Amino acid sequence: MIRLLAPMLIIGLCAAAQAQDISFSVSADRTSAMLGERIQVTAQIVSNKQLSGSFAPQVTKSEDFDVLGMNQNSSQSTSIQVINGKMTQTVNITYFFYYSIAPKKTGSFTFPALKTVIDGKTYTSNPFTVTVGKETAQASDVRVILSVSKKSLYQGEQAFLTIKVVQKAGAQVQLSQQGFMAFFDKLEKELSKDFAVVRLFNQLKGVMEVENGEKSVVVKAQYALFPITAGDIAVAPVPFEYVSLKRVQSRRGVNPFEDFFPDADEFFGGGVQQVSRSVVSNGLTIHSVQLPPSPAGFSGAVGSFSMNVGADPKTVPSGEAVTLSVIIRGSTRPGSMGEIALPQLSDCEVFTPEKHVSVDTTQNGISCQKGYKYLLIPRQEGTLTIPSLTWEYFDPAAASYKTLRSDPITIAVTKGKATQAGQTRYLTQEEIRQVGQDIRYIKTSVPGGRQTDQPYKNPLFLILFPIPFLIAGFSLLYKIQAQRYEKDASLALRQKAARRAFRTIAQVRKKADAMPATDFLARIAACLEDFVTHKYGFSATGTTLDELRQQLAARHVETGVIGRLAGLLESMDTFRFGRRSLDAASRAAMLQQATQLVRDLAKQKRGS
């Protein structure tokens, strides 16, 4: 109620300085507040010229209040006066600095005087008193409670810090994701001075709970804490910011619809005003106990641990591998688990182990598993004994150091395959020595140019490989043809008749002008008669034209072709035996006719 009575805005609490054109004043939106509320302090500098440099007043947090944030802006105003026709223009630039402070305790405190230095001159405001009352019913709508699972624990031991943000059911407040994140950031910053901190939550979820008959929505989050320093560790209260929703009444006076429409205010201009608030968590004190002097082999692991050691197979030929698995599980973070050392093994080659680290983060805390996989290769036939492996840790429950010890493992090593069959894909260690102590040197030249592992795709082979088959194929065809000619001697003459006739005509054509007419005519006539003889298998030489016609007609030669052949032969006879002169044009015409006749006769089918 006090909060309601408090003035909403007090301006001009302090007007400290008035110097020439600069004025500096500080005001607060209230001087009376409740614990958990914010007070906004505004510092205002008014100047008639642009200011440069850093002149923002500094507000630092104190035992009485926290500074939650700071903002600034500026505005410019111009006024023009005209008096008796004379115009005067005044420019004022106002710089605002807003500080959001949160009182830390009830009672009253003095907000200190603020200082600013402008152009070498210091301006100071007056301090003012702020009264802080107890939490009101509205302020306790949201509570932030920090609790720790153990108030006294050993250095490195795991404890859980639980954060409960309790919101009264039906309270007009709004908790935002940003508010939670800002709270966690501040809390982690506060914790990380003395603890290794691991978040155990991913998502935030509100759960309805009933406490003392009062319903509330509770958001829980957990951290795993590992003290890294010894002594009493104080965790300071951390502010949590949220928004309070306040209904604002309409200024219209009486609302005639209020009875019928409860939300009419909102409709007619009323609404919800959001007011930023913060609530401070409780503080904690945790006692961290220093560990007693550690034994040799202790690597810093504090908590409860277990160890599993196993080897597979239990019987192996010499030169082959055995896998030794070592797994350590414990309730700590991975950084505090040291390495495990395998004792020296004689007659056995030990390779660098594979390491696997897995971390399990749940609401029950953080647990870590570290696994080692050693590869051992026994060199000698017999028995290979892997001695006990030990692991030192501090058990907070027993308040003493403890040792985990595995049982010795015996592996029967039989005779290696290498000595039995002399055939192994990979070399034994003995063979490695025989191979040599190092790789062979590089090659200084590139023999053979470009190589390919797919030479069968080389086009050269595509060209070359058919050649032997072509040779064989053509030889066979030639042989078959030769055999046919052997069987039928006239076949060769018949098949070659046209070619021979054309060749003869071509020879005659070359010498046509120089040849006597009788010779010319005799050669052409002989050429045609030979062609007919070879083509049709009867002697055309010495036959009369009528006999020739009959023979050809009997062999189904076209009448037109027969007529042209007979005509040409008759014409040639006329020239030969009539001793008529034969000019070049007539010779060419005869050669042309002879060529055409041979071509036409060659096309004719050979009848019986």
Added chain:
Amino acid sequence: MKLPHVIPCAVLLFLALAPHRAGCAPVNVWFDKANALYEHQAYDSAAFYYEQVLAAGFTNSAVYYNLGNSYFRLKKVGLALLAYERAHRLSPNDPDIQANIKFASSAIIDRIPAPEQTFFEAVLTRLHTVLSLNAQLWILFFLLLALGILFAAGLYVSSNMRLWIIYLSGLLLLVTATIGTSAGVKIYRSERVEYAIVLSPSLDAKNEPNGSKVIFTVHEGTKFRVHKAINDWSFVSLPTGLGGWVQSSSIGKI
């Protein structure tokens, strides 16, 4: 043969030989530079230049071999063995490559015994690997050419001579069939069978792609056969017959 027929033959022959002639000059410079860097123990830079030579399309067993040496010096046994195996594919009878594969294999963790061979199988394997595929193809060509000529001659010679030609052809045919089968197997393997080397320090073979059950674990440098691939997973098998799915990004195909 008339000129118009000669030109296409010449063009074909040029095209056939063209891949052997391309890009020799810069490749030789890079190769020499890489060798000089190797001598000065700048193995990382040497490997870079050898990779450049190979990236330019100049595949040669000597380049792969030297690249393998560079990786071995950089203690990258998986990559070294991958380069050696690629060199071995190109020059299967190079003793340096064989020696370095043996030596690098001695540095890997897994010792997986190969299936034992009988004497006959060992002899066949030796015969199969003694010649490179390229040499086998050339021998095959000349054998076929000889057979073609003998066949052609056999058509025209006398009966007695033909008998000798038949005997000789039978012998040549036997050799041709043996080499042809060997070459055929190599071509089939080249086309259908893939091997790979483990490049990551440790690799779990799962029961299925993205599976949860580990069938076996192999380590860097181990060689296995790749059967098929689905997305980023390959189904592989060890010489013992054990198979499983591994991430393709962790292996290098030879």
